[in-house]
Amino acid sequence: MQHMSSTVIIYVATMTGTADLVAEEVQAALEDEGATVDLLPMDDLDAGAFARPGLYLVVSSTYGQGDVPDNGQALADALESERPDLAHVRYGLFALGDMTYARTFCGGGMTFDRILSELGAKRVGEPMRHNASSGVLPEDEAADWARSWYESAMAEA
Amino acid sequence: MTARFAIVGSGPAGCYLADALARAMNGAVIDVFERLDEPFGLVRFGVAPDHEATRAIARVLRRPFDRGAASLHLGVEVGRDIGLNALRRNYDAVALATGAPLDRRLDVPGEELAEPSGRFIRWINGHPEAVPPARLTGARRAVVIGAGNVALDAVRLLAKHREIDCLNPLALERIDLLIRAGPEDVRFSPAELLEIGELTTAWPDLDIFGDATGEAAAVLADFAARTPGRGIPIRFHFRTQATAFLGAGRLEAVGTDRSVLPADLAVTCIGYEKAAIDGVWPTGPEPEPGLYAVGWAARGPTGTIPTNRAEARALAQRMIAGLEP
Ligand SMILES: Cc1cc2nc3c(=O)[nH]c(=O)nc-3n(C[C@H](O)[C@H](O)[C@H](O)COP(=O)(O)OP(=O)(O)OC[C@H]3O[C@@H](n4cnc5c(N)ncnc54)[C@H](O)[C@@H]3O)c2cc1C
Ligand SMILES: Cc1cc2nc3c(=O)[nH]c(=O)nc-3n(C[C@H](O)[C@H](O)[C@H](O)COP(=O)(O)O)c2cc1C
Numbered sequence: 100m101q102h103m104s105s106t107v108i109i110y111v112a113t114m115t116g117t118a119d120l121v122a123e124e125v126q127a128a129l130e131d132e133g134a135t136v137d138l139l140p141m142d143d144l145d146a147g148a149f150a151r152p153g154l155y156l157v158v159s160s161t162y163g164q165g166d167v168p169d170n171g172q173a174l175a176d177a178l179e180s181e182r183p184d185l186a187h188v189r190y191g192l193f194a195l196g197d198m199t200y201a202r203t204f205c206g207g208g209m210t211f212d213r214i215l216s217e218l219g220a221k222r223v224g225e226p227m228r229h230n231a232s233s234g235v236l237p238e239d240e241a242a243d244w245a246r247s248w249y250e251s252a253m254a255e256a
Numbered sequence: 257m258t259a260r261f262a263i264v265g266s267g268p269a270g271c272y273l274a275d276a277l278a279r280a281m282n283g284a285v286i287d288v289f290e291r292l293d294e295p296f297g298l299v300r301f302g303v304a305p306d307h308e309a310t311r312a313i314a315r316v317l318r319r320p321f322d323r324g325a326a327s328l329h330l331g332v333e334v335g336r337d338i339g340l341n342a343l344r345r346n347y348d349a350v351a352l353a354t355g356a357p358l359d360r361r362l363d364v365p366g367e368e369l370a371e372p373s374g375r376f377i378r379w380i381n382g383h384p385e386a387v388p389p390a391r392l393t394g395a396r397r398a399v400v401i402g403a404g405n406v407a408l409d410a411v412r413l414l415a416k417h418r419e420i421d422c423l424n425p426l427a428l429e430r431i432d433l434l435i436r437a438g439p440e441d442v443r444f445s446p447a448e449l450l451e452i453g454e455l456t457t458a459w460p461d462l463d464i465f466g467d468a469t470g471e472a473a474a475v476l477a478d479f480a481a482r483t484p485g486r487g488i489p490i491r492f493h494f495r496t497q498a499t500a501f502l503g504a505g506r507l508e509a510v511g512t513d514r515s516v517l518p519a520d521l522a523v524t525c526i527g528y529e530k531a532a533i534d535g536v537w538p539t540g541p542e543p544e545p546g547l548y549a550v551g552w553a554a555r556g557p558t559g560t561i562p563t564n565r566a567e568a569r570a571l572a573q574r575m576i577a578g579l580e581p
Contacts, residue, residue: 114562116272116316162562164446164471169566197309200447231309 105154105253109138112159112171112207117237118195121229122158124241125193132249141171146181148174149188149220154252156245157211160195165206178214188220189255191248193241197231204228223252259284259579262347264334264533266290267297269551269564270353271317276572278325286326287347291333292384297355299561301383302374304409305420313561340534344547349575351548352538353568356528356557362401366501370510373406373525380413380422391506393425395520399510401434401498402525404443410523412451415458415488431458431490432517434510436497439476440468449475452490459485462492498524528557541571548575 107129111122119140126136141148149155162168167175194208205228212226227244229237261277263270266288274286294300296314303310320326334340334354344350359372371389379386400410414431417423435442449472452460460479468476476492493512500511501522510519530538530553537543540554550571551564559567 115313115565116275116319117313120316120319169562231312236312236315 105256106135106137107154107156107249108151109136109156109158110141110144110148110171110174111138112141112157112168112174112211114160114162114168114170117231118158118160118168118193120238121193121195121241122156124238125156125158125245128242128245129249132246134249141174144174144177146174146177146183149178149183149185149190149215152187153189154223155188155190155220156193156248157190157208157215158193158195159208159211161197161200161203161205161207165200165203165210167207167210171207171211175210175214178218182218184219185215186219188215188218189223189252190215190220191223191252192226193237193244194226194228195231195237196228199232204230223255224248259349259576260347261286261575262343262350263288263353264340264343264350265297265353265355265551265553266295266317266328266330267353267355267551267564268299268313268317268561269297269355269553269568270351271296271320272565272568273351273353273550273572274326275320276569277575278320278323280572280576286320287329288321288326289329289332289334289338289343291331291336293331294384295328295330301378301381303381304377304413305381306413306416307409310561335534340536348579349546349548351550351571351575352533352536352543352553353549353551354531354533354538354553356530356552358529358531359524360527360529362498362524362526364498364500366503366507367524369501369503369507370401370522370524373402373410373523374528376410376523377406380420388422389521391520392423395426396429397432397517397519397521398426398428398430399432399434399498399517399519399522400525401510401522403435403437403441404525404527405445405448407433407435407523407525408444408448408452410525411490412448412455414521414523415452415455415490418457426521428488431488432493432510432519433490434493434496434498434512436495438468438495439473440470442472442476444472446471446475449479453479456487458488458490460492461489462494498522528552530556540567541574542578546578 194205196205538549538553
C-alpha cells in the first residue's frame, strides 16, 4: 500500500535511557515507511509543544510511584496548568513500566494519555504498555508496534 | 578542529557522559578508559544479580560504543597505565567517572572479621578481584548492618542463598539487620522493602513501633502487623549500633549497644568512599579547570542510576561550553 508521506514528532521522557532506545527504533522504522521523524527529549518542552497540527508519539517510562520521569515533569505540568486546546493533535503512546509495580504500572505514560485526551487530542490505536519484567526488551518490540501504529494513523487520516 | 574528550571509568556516569557528549557534538573524539576488562562499573559488579531489569541497563550504556560515537578502552587504569597529566595533555577535557570504590569502615574493634558490602557484592557478582568471605559453609546466623538499599540487597540475597550458586553453602537460620536510625529515618526505598515482604524463604520480623510517617515506614508498619511467617526470620533492630565484632580468628558474634548477637557472617553496608586518581581527589563538577568529575566520583556514593544520567547530561553541556574557542 502506498501512503502519503507524513511527519511524526516523537517526545521522550526517560530516567535511564531505555525509552531513548525505543524512540530510536521507532524513528528508524517510521523513516523506512517514508515518514519524516523529529525526535526530541522532553527536557525543554513547554505547553506549546503540541501547537503544530500533526501526528505525535509520546514515549515515556515511569518512576517513583507511577510518576512521569523528571525530564517530562515540566511538560506535563505546563499542559495541565495552561490547558491548550489540542483538538488538532493526533497521538500515539508507548509507555514503559514494570508489572512488579502493580498498581502504578505504566503510570508515567498513562498520565500523558490522560492529559492529552483531556485537552482534546485524539489517540490513534491503543496505548502500548511494555512490562520490563516480561522478558522481552521494549526496543525489540518497538519497530513492529510502530509500523502497525503508523499504518492505522495513515488509514484514519 | 575536532574536540577530544577523555572519560575515566565506564560505569553509568562515564557511559551516560560519553553518550551525551556524542549527541551534543557530532564527530567529537570520545575515549572512555576502564581499568577492568569488563565495563559498566556497579551495573555489572554492584547491582544485585536478581535485579535483572536494572542490570539490563548495560545495553543502554553500551549504545555510544555500538554506534561508533565513542571508543571504550578496557584494561587501562588511569594512574597506573596512563598518567592523568598525560591524559590532560592529549585531550581538550578530561572527566573522572571513577565512582567511590572503597568500602567505608565502621571503625569498631574486630572489624576485619566482617565483610564490607562492596567486597561482598563484588564477590557475588564475580568481580575479577573478588575476595570470598572467610566463612560460608554451614554458616547459620548472619548479621547485616546498614539502613540503605545495599543492606536490603544483602539481606535479600542471603535470604535467597539457596538460589544463588556462590551462597549455596550457607545454611542460614536467622538474619539480624542492625539499623542505627529509627524507622522514620531509614533510607530504604519502599520498592526494595516490599521485596523483603515478598520473599518465600524468609519473613520480616519486627515489632510495632511508634507513629513513624513516610512511605518506607508505612511498609515497615505493615510488616510489624503481620503474623510470623515461614522460613528465615529477618529481625529488624532499629536504633541499634554495632560496637564490636567478636571472635578468635573468625567471627563468632556481633556486639551491639544493646546485646551480643551470635553470628557466623556479618556484612557492613555503611557506604563507600572515593579514591584519589593520580593524586587528584575527584569532586564535582569541575575540580580543576579542564578537569571534570561526574557520578559517584563527583558527589559521593548517593543517588541511583538515573541521577548519574541527569548529571552527565548537564556536565556534557558544561564541558562543551568550556572548550577553548
Ligand atoms: C551494591 C550496590 C547496588 C546498587 N544497586 C542499584 C540499583 O539497583 N539501582 C540503581 O539505580 N542504583 C544502584 N546502585 C547505585 C549505582 O550503582 C550508582 O549510582 C552508579 O553505579 C554510580 O555510577 P558511577 O559511574 O559514578 O560509578 P561506578 O559504577 O562505580 O563506575 C566507576 C567505574 O570507573 C572505573 N575506574 C575506577 N578507577 C579507575 C581508574 N583509575 N582508571 C580507569 N577506570 C577506573 C571502575 O572500574 C568502574 O567501572 C547500587 C550501588 C551499589 C554499591
Ligand atoms: C525506582 C523505580 C521506580 C519505578 N516505578 C515504576 C512504577 O511506578 N510503575 C511502573 O510501571 N514502572 C516503574 N518502574 C519501571 C520503569 O519504568 C521501567 O524499568 C522502564 O523500562 C525504565 O525505562 P527508562 O530507562 O526509559 O526510564 C520503576 C523503575 C525504577 C528503577
